[in-house]
Amino acid sequence: MQDIEQNMDELFRKAAENYPLKTGESNWDDIAPALLNSPVIPAESTKKRSIKKKAGLLLLLLSLSLAGWIVFNFPGNKKEITRLNKPGDEKNMTNSFNKTSIPFTKQNIEKKSATTERAHSTTQDQQLENGSILLPMKSGHRKIQYSGNKNRSRDNAQFLFKDRLFQNMPVTVFKNPINDIANPKQIDPAHAISNQVIFKTAIEANDINAQKETTTENLTEKKKNLMPEKQGIYLGVASGLSFAEVKNQGFKKPGLNIGVIAGYQFNGRSSIEAGLFFAQKKYFTRGRYFNMDKIGSSMPAGMEVVSLESTSCVFEIPTRFKYNLLHKNKADLFSSAGITSYILASEKNNYLMLHNGTKQNMTGLYKNGSKYFAATLDISLGYEHTIGKSSHLRIEPYLQIPLKGIGVGSLPVLSSGLRIGLTKFTR
């Protein structure tokens, strides 16, 4: 039986290839007008566009990570300070200091013996208090005054010490700033003592700092000091573009989103945030992913969805935990994770339907205000820059992974985009 079938199949295949059909005269004139009006469909497929867009977003995330890594790992102060702390360095530098003829050399040596103990005992006090650091330069003076933050004065001392020209030069730490010091020669030691002035070399000062830093307590202190100890409530606004897709079918047009943020910062690194955003989501899907349960009863029997394009307006309520990964000066690299709940304000679907073998277009507009708690899982990686005292500008690529379907078709909508925001501490 199978042989007969196979023989029959082969026979029909040959017939299909060779049967004698008259093709007749060419009727190009019938087809030419249709060609003038027909649209030309671009070569790039939706799938390729989707892959390109995803690759673009991934590249952006990687670029930000790389930029952060470069900024925060750029070789600078650390190496110089480490170099100063090498055993043997101090001795060599001290010897060269002694050889150098600079103002106050004699006085410095005298003061060194007399005030060394005091320096050790009072250094911490001096450095803990508000103080200024003066480094006399060859061609002039540079006076730096700091008030308030003990940590900052030490940090900047290390920063200034990095220049080896200053290593053998006297360093003056003042409790109260002295204006207009044009020449260290003019400093009267007696006057300096009355103002609790300590003369020490940059190496000595650095040694003392280095000794302190070896203790665990100081390490922690240093680490803490690297992150500003901001705490409190902040508010902000953010806006951006996002792309939405369903089941890897490709992104279509971008949607706009805009909203407000409120957050509470626990310490330099951690904070929690909530927000309220109005977002537009534009996506496409084939009919096979569209769940007919909700609208099946309102359609004629036998009608099927071939595909649809949707524009949905949603109110997004994100809540998330934000963590600063890296900090330097005024810049932070942060990551965040959380969930977003949706309130679907409106949904407009352009359907391509199939009914009794006929395709037709239909439009549906739904305004039922459906609520979806924890509709998406959000992750992001961003960059934040401090402006002024308490304002921050942030740029943040993000990804919203669907946890449930939304809309009349219960579609799992994946969103990704870029948000730019401005936040400010309330006090």
Place this chain on the structure above:
Amino acid sequence: MQDIRHIIKGCVARDHKYQKIFYEQYRGYALKIVFRYIYRYEKAVDIANDGFVKIFANISKFKPDNEEDIEKIMMGWMKRIMINVSIDELRKSNMLPEIGGIPEHVWEIADSSQDADQLLLYKDLIILIKELPPAYRAVFNLYIIDGYTHSEIADLMNIAIGTSKSNLSKARLLLQKSLKKMEDGKLCRI
């Protein structure tokens, strides 16, 4: 005959001169595919023309993997488009069976040669296929002649895989009966 690559390039550039060359070169091939699905000859000509409009609209998407077999690949691509437009037409008409015979003027009159009998046989076999109910005809053409799988047929015709298998089985039964009748008829004439 111009190189197929130049013709395709010209069609991509929407040059009517190359589109016309392409149309005239492959019209017969396209019509023979469509005529297996569509009962009426005039309708088949219209559907084939629709197919060419789609081909020219989408020709920029045609990117063959192998430049050497470009014509073969292009004809395979063209075949799929012609089949798609034929199936769309059948679904539009709700797979309703057509009545009336096939006029003789649509067939190429064979010379009295060795191949004449063979060609007549082929003509008769195609008529047998065309006389099947449209749903069976479509499945038989897609599976046996054009090499589609039941899964692909189900997607294309928006039917279940089981329905595709069932239609094929019924088509085969009907064709076997028709073939037997045809053979018996020939024997009687002898």
